Every structure is written in structure tokens, then in C-alpha cells.
Amino acid sequence: MRQTSYLASKTAYFDELYSLSKTSEEAEGITILKRQQVFTKASSKQTQKRKRGSEIKLVDEKDRIFRNQTFFYIPNDDVAKIRRLQIAKAQNYGAAWTKIFSGEVTHVIIDKDLTYQAVLTYMRSAFGIDAFPDKMVVVNVDYPMECIAFRALLNPEQTQYMVIGRRIRQLSGNSSFGAPEEIYESSQQKEPHREDADGRQTLPREDNLGEDQEQEHVSAKSSKESAGHPEVEREPSPRWEGFGDNEEFDEIIQFARETRLMPEDEGSNSRPSTAGSNEDNDYSDRERSPDRAVCRTKKRRLGLKGSFNQGAFSCMKGGKGTDGGENPNDEIIKDFMKMAAYYERTKDQWRNMSYRKGITALRRQTTKITTYEQAIQLPSIGDSLASKIEERHLNGRLAKLDYTNMDPRDIILQKFTKVYGVGSSQADKWINQGHKTLEDLTANVRLTTNQKIGIAHYDDFNTRISRSEMDQLAEIVKKAVNHLDPEVEVTIGGSFRRGALTSGDIDFMLTKANTTSASELLPFLHALVTHLTDTSFLVAALAVPRLGSDSGSKWHGACVLPASAVWRRIDLLLVPASEWGAALIYFTGDDIFNRSLRLLASKKGMRLNQRGLYEDCMRGPGRAKMTEGRFIEGLSERGIFARLGVPWRAPEERILN
Structure with a gap:
């Protein structure tokens, strides 16, 4: 009877608020809160059973980052499983959870499905306030979880912690984050999306149409720095569990993974992600407006089949990326390069390409890009990349990059894939078998000859070659070529030809006038390899074309300078004159x-x-x-x-x- 009476009284209360609401947005806010705070009470017995495992377990004093902080949640109950876990985790790290809204509240934590206008409607009805005090931090539920992950109070004004419909801009002031300024935005005014770093198909800007919708579908060879690492189709790996020494951090990451896509309990208005989605729902993503999807669809219909804008292609603009660190956006460029490398290792072609396009756009800028508004105007920069650029400027780091750097599986994956002759598929298998170190591989795995060489000279092959050392290597090869056949031309390709200061290996391209097939040059290649081996310049053959066969045109192996013990990877490529350009x-x-x-x-x-x-x-x-x-x-x-x-x-x- 008490439960029936409680439901009746609360339902009547919200019905009265609903009848008094003046806008559809206010009605929406009350409806959401009604569902989450009233109807979930119907399963109170089941709720009580769930709460038994949610007692507070305080962490060490030094790790209580929320000490002296008071959290007020909206909705402010722990009926839903996800919210109960979130509240308990915050309390474990020192936060006080209050059910009474007052001036003692330091942080207002808002469900990600609620718009800011709906929240204000609720606060006006329930507490008679029209705005939150300036000193009160208003964020979504991702904020406390990321603070726990990094053991620090992060900047709450980063875009990934925004409540839908509210933008925060840092103003000048003496406070650590500055006084917040609230700006309400209409989704109709926002520009439709383009392709994002997190894999979402978004609308390209007019000056970038043509290439970016289809470029990723082009089959491309791997970069020369990854030569010699054969790949096969990657098998799906199981959920990663238990690697690493930081059990508390592992627990946080596991909790975030499990709850990120989890629907709330009965009566909740939370929406689970669409089944089969490939989206990487990382913390920095914000909700996408349905209006943007409509605009995107309309824009696609406007395109004429078979037409394209040649001026929008990257090759038409060119680029001048350097290793000199002279670009004003060098810091974010380096972070984006690390993210691109991470997605390349995990075989995520779309995100890898999106980050690399973002790098290209940033390298073309002559001024430093620091805000979301500046970044979103650039070609190939979508919502997520723009948010990350602003986050990097405000916080001095990228949360997503910090996460990837601490991913224990990726740390081991990086080590294994740097072994010559090992691709990500093979590395995945070894990790799944429980191997963690190179010593594990040497002792317990049946390795190929090339893989044994890769482990024995692991540091040599993974140390970049300076330009001066490459000049010395080039001088030896050119003298040998000229000695054997002065008519053969030698050119160094790869990043060396692009002017890079360092390179992962060295590529020699060999050609001769009037040749039309690489097989015509195979006898010369055999003579050159024999000569360089006899003089102790070449020390290992890793991939060799067969003499008298058209099966290959490249000799790949290792070389060493005189009086040096450092091995370097080297390619000798045969090119007929007819194909030289x-x-x-x-x-x-x-x-x-x-x-x-x-x-x-x-x-x-x-x-x-x-x-x-x-x-x-x-x-x-x-x-x-x-x-x-x-x-x-x-x-x-x-x-x-x-x-x-x-x-x-x-x-x-x-x-x-």
C-alpha cells in the first residue's frame, strides 16, 4: 500500500508540472525525469537486492581525489544500475553524495540523455532556481569516471564533459578554469558533420568534396617503414582481461567498457547503442543531433553521380610536413600521429585515415589552432577531432591518448609487432597464448629464421637511421654499383627522398636505360649482392628474388657500416627504365x-x-x-x-x- 501511495502521489506531482510546462522541451525534460525517478520505484525489492553490493569501499587516502567534493546527481537516485555503480565509485574516491541541493554542492553530475534546458526546467520546478551558481561545476557522467582513471581533478570545461545544449568557454580570470559562460545552441544552426576520427560517417565540407568519401576504399600498399612485416587477415581477439599491474585502473577501464553501452534498468530513458555499430564510443564523443543526420542525407542526395571536384584532392594541394617541429600545431600533430599509429596497429582503417587527414590539415596552418570553433572550420576536421584539439590546448594532454598509452595489451602488441617478420595477427595470437615479453617468445614459441633475427637485433631495427648515416650507406652501395656496371643508375627512395631527417630503413632503386622488365636486371642484382656480402656490408638476407624468375624484383636484408655493430634494414629494388617514373x-x-x-x-x-x-x-x-x-x-x-x-x-x- 505504501508503494502504491508513493507512486500515486509522485505521478500526480509530475502530471501537474507537465500541465504547467510552457514548451515542448520543458515537457520532454519532465517526462524523462518522471520515467527515471518514479516508474523505476516499482521494482523496489529487486533494487534492494542490487544495492547490497554497492557499499562504500574507500581507497587509500592519497588517492581520494574527490575529497571535500559534494556531488549532486540528476536524476539524483541510485535505482538504475549504471548510476548506482557510478555513484559508488565516486564515493570510493572521497566524494560525498547529497540528495539535497544546496550551496554545499560542488559538482552537478547530469545524465547524458538530458538536455541542459530540460535540467533547468526540472531545477526551476523542484528547487525554484533558474541557473546554477558560477562556482558549481556542471558536467555529464563521464567527468568523474575520467578523473578516477587519471587520479586527478580534470578540467571540467572540456567539450567532452558538456551537457547537451550547453557550451562552456573559458573566460579570463584568476580561477583555475575561469568563470563559465553558458551558451545555448540550436542543433539546426550547427554545421553537418564530416568524417570523424572515431569512425562516424559525417558530411564533408564543400571545399573537400570528392576525395574524402571514397579515398579510404582504395587498396594501398603499406608504408616503407613497415616493409618485411607480412600481414594476414586478423582474427577477432577475445575481451582483454587482467594484463598489467594496476588492478584499480584495469577495474575502471573494465567498468567504463561494460557500462558505456549498457541500457539503464527498467523505466530508464537511456538508449543503448545500435546493434552492430562500429563506433568507438570513447569519452570525448558528444551526442549527435538527429538534425545533422537529416542534413547529411540531404547533402548526399545533392551530389551528382560520377562527378567530382578535382581541386579537393590532397595531391592537388600538396603538403610540406617536416621533422623540424616548426609548425605551430606541432604538439597536437604529434599526439594525432600517435593516435593514428594506435588505430593502424588495431587494424582500424577509418580512424587511422581520419587522424592522418587531420594531421595534414593542421600542418597547412600558419597559426596555432586552439579552440573547437577554429578547428571545425578546417577541411577534414570533424566534431571529435575538433574537440580533441581544444582538449589538448586546455588540458595539456588527450585523455584518449593517455588511455591507449596505458592499455596493457597494446603495449605488448607494440613490442611484438616491432619484431621483424611479425604482423599484428601473429602478435595477437601470441598475446592470447599468454606471452608478454621477447624472452617468452624466445623460450616458448617456434620462431622463423627472420623472426629470430628480428629479436636478436630488435633495438637496431627499431632505431631510426640518421640522414648522415644514410649518406654513408648510400656511398658504399653507389661505389659498388659503379664498379660492377657504370650504366646502372641508383636513387634512394622513401622518406629519404622526401627530405626526412631520419628513416626506418634505406631503399635503393636500381634501373638501367632501355630495360623493359625487372628480370633483365636480376643478374646484376645477384652480382651486387655477392660483392656487398663478400665485403661484409650485407650481413643477412631476409627476402631474396630467384634468379631467372619473374617472381620478385626486390632483395631485402640487413647491412652494417664498417667498424660498426649496428644492423640496418636495406632494400634493393629493381625497376625497368620504362616504369621508372x-x-x-x-x-x-x-x-x-x-x-x-x-x-x-x-x-x-x-x-x-x-x-x-x-x-x-x-x-x-x-x-x-x-x-x-x-x-x-x-x-x-x-x-x-x-x-x-x-x-x-x-x-x-x-x-x-
């Missing part, structure tokens, strides 16, 4: 620039690869090649650029990633 493009890179060229060729009914440019190439569904096409250019780099209508770009202008 196309090979220079391919082996110079970078890979984003090359993908852009190949996609442009495809749009023009052509095909570009390391052998040449072909026209009249027919493609079927999914852009599958149906005919080889007619060879039209391969000898000259400039000739290929001209045929495609792309301005000539010197090698140092092809750095886009």
Missing part, C-alpha cells in the same frame, strides 16, 4: 599522397600503380578492376602528373601524413 612516385610516397593520385586516376577512368599509368580501364561493382587498360605513361614522373592534371610536386611537397 611510376616507380619513383610509388616508392617516394607518402602513402596518403599516393592514394590521392590513384583515386584521382580512377575517377578519370585511368589506373595508376608502381608500373605506370593506364587509361580506358573498366571497373565493375565496388570499383573492381575488369580490364588492365592501355599503358600510356611510366617513364617520367612529370609526365604522369601532367596526364592526371596535377601540378608538379617535388618529393618534399608530398608529405601529407
